[in-house]
Amino acid sequence: METNIKSILNNYPEGSADSLIPMLQDIQEHDGFLSKEAVIEVGKYLKMPASKIFGVATFYNQFRFTPLGKNHIQVCRGTACHVLGSATVLEEIEKNIGVKSGQTSRDGIFSLEVVACIGACGLAPVIAINGNFHAKVTGESIKEILENYRNQE
Amino acid sequence: MSKTTIIVGLGSCGLAAGAGKTYNEIERIKNTDKLDFELKKTSCIGMCFREPLVEIIDDSGTYLYGNVDVTKVDEILEKHIKNFSPIQEYIVKSDKFDSPDKDFFEGQVEIALRNCGHIDPESIEEYESKNGYAAIRKIANEKLKPEDVIQKVLDSGLRGRGGGGFATGMKWKFAYNNKAPQKYVICNADEGDPGAFMDRSLLEGDPHSILEGMIICGYSIGASEGYIYCRAEYPLAIKRLNIAIDKAREKGYLGKNIFGIENFNFDLKIKEGAGAFVCGEETALIASIEGERGMPRRRPPFPAESGLWKSPTNINNVETFANIPWIVFNGPEKYNQYGTEKSKGTKVFALTGKIKHGGLVEVPMGITIKEIIYKLGGGIQGGKKFKAVQLGGPSGGCIPEYLSHTPIDYDSVNATGAIMGSGGMVVMDETTCVVDIARFFLDFTQKESCGKCTFCRIGTKRMLEILTRITKGEGKDGDIETLEELSHSIKDSSLCGLGQTAPNPVLTTIKYFKDEYEAHIRDKKCPALKCKELITYDVIPENCTGCTVCAKGCPVNAISGERKQLHVIDHEICTRCGVCFTKCKFNAIKLS
Numbered sequence: 001m002e003t004n005i006k007s008i009l010n011n012y013p014e015g016s017a018d019s020l021i022p023m024l025q026d027i028q029e030h031d032g033f034l035s036k037e038a039v040i041e042v043g044k045y046l047k048m049p050a051s052k053i054f055g056v057a058t059f060y061n062q063f064r065f066t067p068l069g070k071n072h073i074q075v076c077r078g079t080a081c082h083v084l085g086s087a088t089v090l091e092e093i094e095k096n097i098g099v100k101s102g103q104t105s106r107d108g109i110f111s112l113e114v115v116a117c118i119g120a121c122g123l124a125p126v127i128a129i130n131g132n133f134h135a136k137v138t139g140e141s142i143k144e145i146l147e148n149y150r151n152q153e
Numbered sequence: 154m155s156k157t158t159i160i161v162g163l164g165s166c167g168l169a170a171g172a173g174k175t176y177n178e179i180e181r182i183k184n185t186d187k188l189d190f191e192l193k194k195t196s197c198i199g200m201c202f203r204e205p206l207v208e209i210i211d212d213s214g215t216y217l218y219g220n221v222d223v224t225k226v227d228e229i230l231e232k233h234i235k236n237f238s239p240i241q242e243y244i245v246k247s248d249k250f251d252s253p254d255k256d257f258f259e260g261q262v263e264i265a266l267r268n269c270g271h272i273d274p275e276s277i278e279e280y281e282s283k284n285g286y287a288a289i290r291k292i293a294n295e296k297l298k299p300e301d302v303i304q305k306v307l308d309s310g311l312r313g314r315g316g317g318g319f320a321t322g323m324k325w326k327f328a329y330n331n332k333a334p335q336k337y338v339i340c341n342a343d344e345g346d347p348g349a350f351m352d353r354s355l356l357e358g359d360p361h362s363i364l365e366g367m368i369i370c371g372y373s374i375g376a377s378e379g380y381i382y383c384r385a386e387y388p389l390a391i392k393r394l395n396i397a398i399d400k401a402r403e404k405g406y407l408g409k410n411i412f413g414i415e416n417f418n419f420d421l422k423i424k425e426g427a428g429a430f431v432c433g434e435e436t437a438l439i440a441s442i443e444g445e446r447g448m449p450r451r452r453p454p455f456p457a458e459s460g461l462w463k464s465p466t467n468i469n470n471v472e473t474f475a476n477i478p479w480i481v482f483n484g485p486e487k488y489n490q491y492g493t494e495k496s497k498g499t500k501v502f503a504l505t506g507k508i509k510h511g512g513l514v515e516v517p518m519g520i521t522i523k524e525i526i527y528k529l530g531g532g533i534q535g536g537k538k539f540k541a542v543q544l545g546g547p548s549g550g551c552i553p554e555y556l557s558h559t560p561i562d563y564d565s566v567n568a569t570g571a572i573m574g575s576g577g578m579v580v581m582d583e584t585t586c587v588v589d590i591a592r593f594f595l596d597f598t599q600k601e602s603c604g605k606c607t608f609c610r611i612g613t614k615r616m617l618e619i620l621t622r623i624t625k626g627e628g629k630d631g632d633i634e635t636l637e638e639l640s641h642s643i644k645d646s647s648l649c650g651l652g653q654t655a656p657n658p659v660l661t662t663i664k665y666f667k668d669e670y671e672a673h674i675r676d677k678k679c680p681a682l683k684c685k686e687l688i689t690y691d692v693i694p695e696n697c698t699g700c701t702v703c704a705k706g707c708p709v710n711a712i713s714g715e716r717k718q719l720h721v722i723d724h725e726i727c728t729r730c731g732v733c734f735t736k737c738k739f740n741a742i743k744l745s
Binding site: 016017018019020021022024025055056059060061062063077078079080081082083084088091095115116117118119120121122123124126131133134135139140 | 165166168169170201202204344345346347348349350353385386387388424425426427428429430441442443444445446447448503505506507511512513543546577579581585590593594597601603708730731732735
């Protein structure tokens with residue numbers, strides 16, 4: 001993994017402070033999360049204390065510090081989705097996969113995340129699994145969707 | 154005879170509805186049956202409620218087909234393309250005949266959205282064929298000075314479309330007047346307002362118009378570098394922006410001495426946001442670009458004086474930039490013929506919620522809320538009663554039905570206690586609980602508060618606790634007064650817009666729906682039958698046939714009863730999930 005992080009860091013030869021967030025985004029894109037080792041590595045490269053990097057990374061919702069499951073579920077909790085029942089959908093998913101938002105199921109098949117707004121309000125309630133949108137989801141239809149992903153295993 | 158063209162809408166909404174599969178199917182049949190037409194892609198057409206959308210343009214006219222899922226493709230190609238007979242029942246818009254959805258488009262004026270859904274956003278040539286990059290060329294050809302361009306923007310009356318409503322021309326003038334060797338232009342594409350997607354649609358549908366707007370701004374204020382700060386949640390928008398920037402660079406529209414204007418250098422970079430609502434505030438956005446925690450700072454100094462890396466910086470919203478080329482090309486007089494005295498031009502709204510025809514609409518300022526909801530939006534879903542409309546997201550407020558004659562302009566909307574905001578318009582019907590909505594927004598702002606100002610950090614938390622108690626039926630006398638007091642303190646003692654506006658959803662709902670708060674607190678009742686702790690499900694004995702569907706569906710086994718016998722719900726066990734209510738085919742479950 002280390003060589004990969006080095007190759008990501010090398011894309012930012014100027015090593016200035018404003019490359020910090022893009023670097024962390026690239027690492028997360030590659031690893032799925034930010035490991036302690038990766039953060040320390042970035043700190044060495046940018047000559048920045050790791051505490052400062054954690055300070056920046058924890059400020060933003062995008063960054064995760066634990067690995068993802070095989071299928072990453074993002075539930076939109078925007079206003080339009082809320083008005084049309086996304087709370088029920090979220091509840092059903094939590095019940096179905098047995099974890100709360102921000103966690104990964106024990107079998108590692110699903111991880112669950114709540115996002116502010118995907119911007120597909122016209123098709124609310126919306127969820128995305130591995131970046132694929134599912135429109136007008138209900139507490140009922142979500143069961144089938146999750147089952148399909150489960151059966152892919 | 155010109156060649157027939159088929160255009161598929163492939164914005165995020167369309168893709169979510171399955172437009173990708175529709176496109177592939179059209180392509181497959183085109184190849185196997187060797188059909189002669191040109192297949193093209195475009196982005197958001199605006200009619201979210203009819204996605205996926207496919208437009209066929211042939212010699213006889215234009216035909217927009219709605220709800221084209223994969224199963225309909227074969228039939229449409231067979232009848233329309235092979236046999237030249239359009240299928241009228243699937244068509245939602247055409248220049249040949251009236252369609253039931255024509256009201257959605259009537260009354261709209263496309264300025265910012267002029268190219269959305271009409272061109273392939275990944276093709277710079279298609280943008281140029283629609284007078285793209287003609288505004289900056291006009292500046293070059295007519296040798297307009299920066300002051301002249303700023304004057305045009307001032308004359309147009311354009312005000313910031315991100316929500317604040319500050320005059321765009323004034324902002325540019327401030328940045329122009331501050332002499333410095335380095336200045337910056339930033340496009341704020343951090344559309345964080347949940348329930349809004351105007352900027353996403355613009356970025357996905359017409360990225361070059363944003364680029365051109367920024368180039369013109371760079372020329373006017375004397376900046377050579379620009380940043381587009383875009384939410385990471387919009388991957389398709391970022392992809393299309395990247396393509397647009399690459400193509401503009403290839404053509405020499407970005408770089409050194411561009412458009413033949415001597416010493417005018419301008420280039421652009423994209424910075425991806427990392428998920429923080431507060432970064433929509435300009436000083437927080439700047440901190441985020443600099444690689445810091447996105448926390449706002451005190452203003453003044455304003456960014457026009459000391460912004461990115463302490464240089465003069467002009468920040469505008471996506472929609473504002475999209476308007477600029479049109480204004481410069483067509484002239485400010487043509488722009489300010491639309492709108493009201495103090496709010497000129499048009500505004501894009503994302504019409505969502507319990508509305509029949511949800512989607513993206515661009516309307517002239519001054520149109521009433523009623524017209525948007527009933528004429529363009531076709532009224533409320535399922536024949537329910539219209540209750541309120543939420544404008545401006547977490548910073549805005551709810552406008553009740555009896556004020557729906559309010560015209561949409563900055564001052565009239567502000568007078569109701571809501572704000573224009575960036576353009577999210579969420580429609581609510583009688584089954585939406587306003588206390589729950591206020592709680593929803595407070596939950597959002599409380600999580601998104603950066604924590605710098607004490608009242609915003611702790612005050613929103615306390616307000617959320619009170620609202621949560623009220624929705625659970627544990628409200629106390631005096632709660633409403635405490636909410637109001639906290640609201641005013643938070644407004645007065647927060648540095649940035651997030652804190653200053655966070656109480657708006659609570660204040661407006663208390664102002665217009667105080668009786669609902671009181672029903673929750675005193676009678677422990679939710680008039681909209683939404684708050685779970687305050688409702689009960691019961692079986693209506695006359696209607697129950699004993700089919701056992703509800704008992705089988707109940708996830709907590711709260712329903713008992715033998716086959717063909719009356720069923721009973723145990724309120725102690727019931728979690729009010731509503732499964733029985735949706736599953737019963739005999740209307741035998743009652744909600745009270």
